[in-house]
Amino acid sequence: MQTKIVATLGPASMHPETMRQMVAAGVRIFRLNFSHSDAAYFIPAIKTIREIEGEMGIPLTALGDLCGPKIRIGEVEGSPKQVNKGEYLHLGLPDERPAGGELSYVSLDIPELLAGLDVGMPVNLSDGLLQFKVAKVVKADRLFELEAQNAGFLSSHKGIAFPGKHHPMPALTAKDIKDLHEGIDVGIDAVALSFVQSANDVADVKEHIKAHGAWIPVVAKLERQNAVENLDDILKITDVVMVARGDLGLECPIPELPIIQKKIIRACRHAQKPVIVATQMLLSMVHNPIPTRAESTDVANAILDGADCVMLSEETAIGDYPVETVKVMRQISDEALRYYLERIEGPFAPKKERNPAKYLAYAASLLATNVDAPALISHTVSGDTARILSSRRPAQPIYALTPDTRVLRALNFAWGVKPRLITGDDRRHMDRVEEYVEANPDFKAGEPVVITAGRPTPGNPSSGTNEIKIYYK
Structure with missing residues (x-):
């Protein structure tokens, strides 16, 4: 899956x-x-x-x-109210409603959202089903006249959106x-x-x-x-x-x-x-x-x-x-x-970039296909190795072995990754992975799997993933 x-x-x-x-x-x-x-x-x-x-x-x-x-308008008189294309209404703060106004009034009690609204800007009401344009700025940042661009019903307490406008909230x-x-x-x-x-x-x-x-x-x-x-x-x-x-x-x-x-x-x-x-x-x-x-x-x-x-x-x-x-x-x-998987015809090659981790993941994916491996297996402390492997979209499942339960559950979001919890100890990462393969009935004796792991070296004590290995159980 x-x-x-x-x-x-x-x-x-x-x-x-x-x-x-x-x-x-x-x-x-x-x-x-x-x-x-x-x-x-x-x-x-x-x-x-x-x-x-x-x-x-x-x-x-x-x-x-x-x-x-949550951005919602207030009470609309006569809700739900039919609005026709070309009809005008007022949008403004609750205390800006014109006395004896003939136009329907839509109130919004979040002043920050009305700040900077100007003529020609779009405003969507009724969760996007009603679309308006600002026809007139009656009072800057406080009261506006809108023109309906289509017909529909206007109801109280529905969502309002200002497409393309930055919200300071x-x-x-x-x-x-x-x-x-x-x-x-x-x-x-x-x-x-x-x-x-x-x-x-x-x-x-x-x-x-x-x-x-x-x-x-x-x-x-x-x-x-x-x-x-x-x-x-x-x-x-x-x-x-x-x-x-x-x-x-x-x-x-x-x-x-x-x-x-x-x-x-x-x-x-x-x-x-x-x-x-x-x-x-x-x-x-x-x-x-x-x-x-x-x-x-x-x-x-x-x-x-x-x-x-x-x-x-x-x-x-x-x-x-x-x-x-x-x-x-x-x-x-x-x-x-x-x-x-049939359409992409193999793992995605990295773009021309200096990114050794991507190229290593790509190479591991190619190897898995070439030796008919049933899986890729990675040892990962942070989850990065498994996510990079996932981004190459190999046909084989990716077993991600981690000693951290937080990383284990975070890896559920990644395509093709099967997170597995292992015990952390002082051994080399590759040794832990090989032990997992030997004990796992998912893999048959004599079957190859491709393993990625990290091994610190004197020149790079925190190397990340730097090993690929074909391991026959």
Whole structure:
């Protein structure tokens, strides 16, 4: 199972037996959505995750997904209200509503978001279904007249978006900070940061994790156009990326979204950072036992693009068929991966660059194919070696041996990687790996495996990965 499955827990899926069946069907990462709950609510689920992990001998990852700044309008008179194309309405702070005004009024009590709004700028309401342009600045930074670009219904307390406009609000809210620290205390293995705009947002959450005396990987959720524009800088600091197509689709033109997704996935693989594709992947399965043809194609295309993980949201959180949905996603994945590996015709060669680790991973992948090895095996302390191997997309599974349980669960995000926990000691890394191969029934006597490991030398005491070996059991 090269592409990993992320499943969101909720009322439909938090029963231990349901979670057990989901793991058996292919889930390796459980998403805990902090938008509607706090850390205490997820204590039983994390306990169940650890129990299933022990029972089945499969590393599982608990991903805490922080809420981020919720941007919603206030009460709309006559909601839901029909808005016609070309119709005008007012948008402003709650205390700026014109007395006796004839136009419908949309209030927003976050002054920072209205600062700098100007004529011609786009504004999307009703979670993107209604699109407007600023027609007039009535009072700078406080009150505006909008013109509807299409028709639809306007409802109270729905989301509002300002495509392309920088938001001065930090991605990490007071609730997020509380949820992060409490989440670490109850045992989350990774954290997803919502509404990232720049690398600074990722740095902020990493500082809080460090201050807590912990280390867990950070997933940067790309939901704003600014994040896409700042992707290169974000990739330098984040551990994982999520293409969160719901909110991203509100900020970016819908026709451009498929290409944006492809570009993000490609950039992540080149940076050796795992990427998750999320939102509405099998949405019809919330109430139907089979997906639509378009949904099946969407999941397959994300895998063919090279996504490390595909994610289920409402489908498993509140859906009628959580286990069946995972099984369908696994079946689509298996079919798509066969064609993906056939199409790429071998591991990806590095670009012309000075990057010995990439070339070593590429060489190991070529060797594995040449000797018909059933697997690549890497000893990794930080997880970097396994992630670099993963980025080459070898046809063989990658057994990543690590003595660190934090790294073990972090590697669940990486394509093709099977994390395995080993005991740390003073022996050479290669010796530990060979011992693992000899004791593992997955490998037959006389069968070759390709091993990568690191061996410090007098001239380089912290060499990282510097050995490749073909080992016959």
